[in-house]
Amino acid sequence: MRPFIVVDKLHIDVILGTDALKAFRAVVDLDENSVTLKDTGEKFSIGSPSVEEMYSTKISSTVRIRPGGQALVVTDVLGEVAEETTVLVEGLVDLDASVRVARSLCTVHDKKVVVEVCSPSTEEMVIKKGTLLAAVSVVPESAFETTVSSPADESEPFSPGEKAPAKHESDWIHATIAASSQTTDASPDAMPELDKVLQAELKIDFSDSKLGDEQKELFSDLLGSFKDMFVETSIKPGRADLLEFPIDTGDSAPIKQRPYRVSKAEGDVMESEIQQYQEVSLIRPSSSPWASPVLIIRKPDGGPASASTIDASTP
Template structure:
């Protein structure tokens, strides 16, 4: 673990240069005897041997002060938070949350724009593709903070007979508090969260990134520990590569803020509650950090494309690839997939 102090907590994140068949779960890990344990997933059916000394993940030490409870009184939830404006850019990727939040642009323009500058398609093909995209202009958005809303799934959290788990908020610095407040205001304005009176409470954790930015996270570890796990399988990379053999044309699509397209089950909303110096809030859409979010979203996407996957397209969480061997077939398949996403209530980037 290099210079990570004993008994410290680190945020482990997979390295970009890692073998594409291997994925490291982003997680909070404890350091013991100079070592920690990270979960590594292989997308191959073959045995994978990881040699000793192989770099798998980068670890960012989380200061112990981040886990200290704050004594500051909760902010009056009926106070200054307005809902008359919509804010755009996520502060989690900015050092200055206010500068990173200009007014949100229109979800889509009256005329669908497409950039064919580097395209190898002929003029007629470009016109046909542009016309097809124009038919689905209502399905595309310019901002990831304008997700759709599906009625095909309400995400639930099964904790059996476990009584509510209540944790105190962690302490944050002034700079971290500014980012936290901006992030929560943004979620409130977008209708993603609401003030809560839940008996459950998971603390917000503000983590410094290597570039100096601040990431807004929720420490759902104790909630995840008592959640009954969903074992729905993820697609294998080897199977995906087999299907793509012989294809000549590919179109990739990305669901805008994929998880936020999924509403929470009313009976589970209270379990998503997160606590911080500004109060207690709960999610109305599926948040990041819950252990069953990945399998639930993969199952949803595969159900939406149930008779098209493996034949017309491939799907991995919020990413979809449409493939074909010729242009006319590709247009037909694109229309099929776009119609499914529109009917499901999804929005695409």
């Protein structure tokens, strides 16, 4: 199950699947362009006409980016856009594949916006002055308005310039951290040993910190929500699924090594070790052409064999 965030308002269109509409018992009336929720009787309009203000930007000066590097560049907005307008910066669809533009929010100053670009190429890249680089969409002020509960008015709006009650922000952050820790747990089973030492090992020394009490608490909660990334035992190292990548083997032929005979005792040890690593999802059965027999290495002190010890000469 993936985590999700509930928002009060969206300034952009979203797509709801039929499963979501069914779950909310929604009735779509295309004649009136409306959606009605059977359970609550709430009615929402759909397909309301809106015009999105979008402009292109071109880079103000020639920039040289090293391989794999990134840079913040100033670009000129092509069009009439009001000063101090907040815009959403995105890469152009037909932009060169060797240039990547980070999606971000930026404020327009003198018809200029700052764009973050990076080069995934292995060669130095030069972006010449006047190159069309990004598309910016005007974000309406209503996108930054929200509602907070108060005794006088339960739906009193506040703008970005006003200070929202700290409790509302704190509750939202706590709720997000709690949802993240419950839905992104990478370990299928509990970690009692780590839980016992978590408070001691992750205890932070705030003696020289300038953070406030609430900020210290939020930071500690955030660190605790990622406890699965810390090592508990040799067969349960810290892990995360934030990044996945393939290994490019190029034109190299698969390595196939012939199996070798082992004694029954060593075979039992191998099976036991393999089973442990399968149970914690560190390895899985594979039919890949890149195959090599298991190699058990004795520890220098003559201790029992461990499949977690890999010979440096092993490919």
